[in-house]
Amino acid sequence: MIGIDWYLALSALLFCVGIIGVLIRKNAIVIFMCVELMLNAVNLTLVSFSSHYGNVDGQIMVFFSLAVAACEAVVGLAIIIAIFRNNLSVDISKINLMRW
Amino acid sequence: MITYLFIFLAVLAVASALAMVINKNTVNSALFLVLNMVSLAGLFLLLKAQFLAVIQILVYAGAIMVLFLFVIMLLNVQDEESLFSKFRIKYFVAFLLGVVVFSQILYSIGSFSGTLPTVAPEMTEVGTVEAIGDVLYSEYLLPFHIIAMLLTAAMNGALMLAQHKVRTEDNK
Numbered sequence: 001m002i003g004i005d006w007y008l009a010l011s012a013l014l015f016c017v018g019i020i021g022v023l024i025r026k027n028a029i030v031i032f033m034c035v036e037l038m039l040n041a042v043n044l045t046l047v048s049f050s051s052h053y054g055n056v057d058g059q060i061m062v063f064f065s066l067a068v069a070a071c072e073a074v075v076g077l078a079i080i081i082a083i084f085r086n087n088l089s090v091d092i093s094k095i096n097l098m099r100w
Numbered sequence: 101m102i103t104y105l106f107i108f109l110a111v112l113a114v115a116s117a118l119a120m121v122i123n124k125n126t127v128n129s130a131l132f133l134v135l136n137m138v139s140l141a142g143l144f145l146l147l148k149a150q151f152l153a154v155i156q157i158l159v160y161a162g163a164i165m166v167l168f169l170f171v172i173m174l175l176n177v178q179d180e181e182s183l184f185s186k187f188r189i190k191y192f193v194a195f196l197l198g199v200v201v202f203s204q205i206l207y208s209i210g211s212f213s214g215t216l217p218t219v220a221p222e223m224t225e226v227g228t229v230e231a232i233g234d235v236l237y238s239e240y241l242l243p244f245h246i247i248a249m250l251l252t253a254a255m256n257g258a259l260m261l262a263q264h265k266v267r268t269e270d271n272k
Contacts, residue, residue: 002102002103002106002146003216004210004216004217005210005213005216006110006117007105007143007147008205008209008216009107009206009209010110010113010114010121010143012202012205012206013202014113014116014136015202015205016201016202016205017114017117017118017121017195017198017201017203018117019198019201020121020194020195020197020198021117021120021121021129021196021208022143023122023188023190023193023194023198023257024194025180025181025192026180027126029126029171029172029175029176029177030120030121030126030129031124031129032168033120033129033130033133033168034120035159035166036133036160037117037120037133037136040136040137040140040160043152044140044143044144045126047144047147047149047152048147050147050226050227051147051149051226051227052216052217053217054226055233056226056227056231056232056253057150058200058224058233058236059121059149059152059232060236060240062152062230063152063232063236064243064247066155066156066160067247067250067251068164068247068250069160069164070159070251070254071162071250071251071253071254072254073164073168074167074254074255074258075254075257075258075261077167077168077171077180077258077259078257078258078259078262079261080171080175081171081174081175081183081261081262082261082262084175085264090175090177095206098268
């Protein structure tokens with residue numbers, strides 16, 4: 001039987017892949033998908049703690065975080081569409097209206 | 101058997117996450133993210149969280165990723181240049197930062213390794229739809245309703261943000 005620390009290490013690895021993706025990619029949609037990946041990694045941590053302690057509260061938390069992730073994806077993609085309509089690009093290095 | 105399944109799913113999850121990050125085609129990245137979510141759903145099944153495994157596939161791999169693919173194909177995003185085409189100092193710094201955060205988390209896991217729980221005997225009953233629904237509709241009823249309002253608000257906000265204003269001469 002796999003211990004909980006392997007699950008935690010896997011979720012840490014996925015989280016860090018998400019961090020690297022957010023830092024090196026320039027496409028706003030891919031950055032957004034990397035954020036989803038990081039959310040998923042944290043969900044894995046919550047589920048593994050929940051089932052190893054035999055306590056259902058962690059899984060309820062994951063359920064709520066799924067709903068919040070859905071809201072975030074909807075609003076974020078709407079913002080990306082609005083940006084694309086103004087700039088004709090989703091490259092974040094070309095979006096510099098409010099950058100000094 | 102469970103050990104081999106865990107290794108298989110973990111390697112699949114990490115490989116698809118890496119492929120998502122380094123792929124230059126956005127559609128391929130989204131499809132690799134779907135693969136990553138399916139393997140995470142498999143890991144949830146190994147952890148006896150059946151309800152969340154189903155929800156993960158339905159909501160994430162189904163709904164959210166379809167939304168992503170719709171937006172990608174709607175916006176007609178061009179391929180980026182390959183990440184390996186030329187070396188940038190930014191990539192090195194990002195990789196270093198990722199490794200630092202990873203080793204930090206591993207260090208904190210390792211120092212708590214003795215106090216972490218072993219497998220709970222009642223683990224099999226925790227993740228069923230019955231057990232989750234029981235707690236969700238009694239103890240967490242108020243957060244559940246607040247989530248419903250949040251979803252409605254997000255839907256209205258997305259409609260407001262993405263609605264198309266026709267640009268005519270007098271309305272610029």
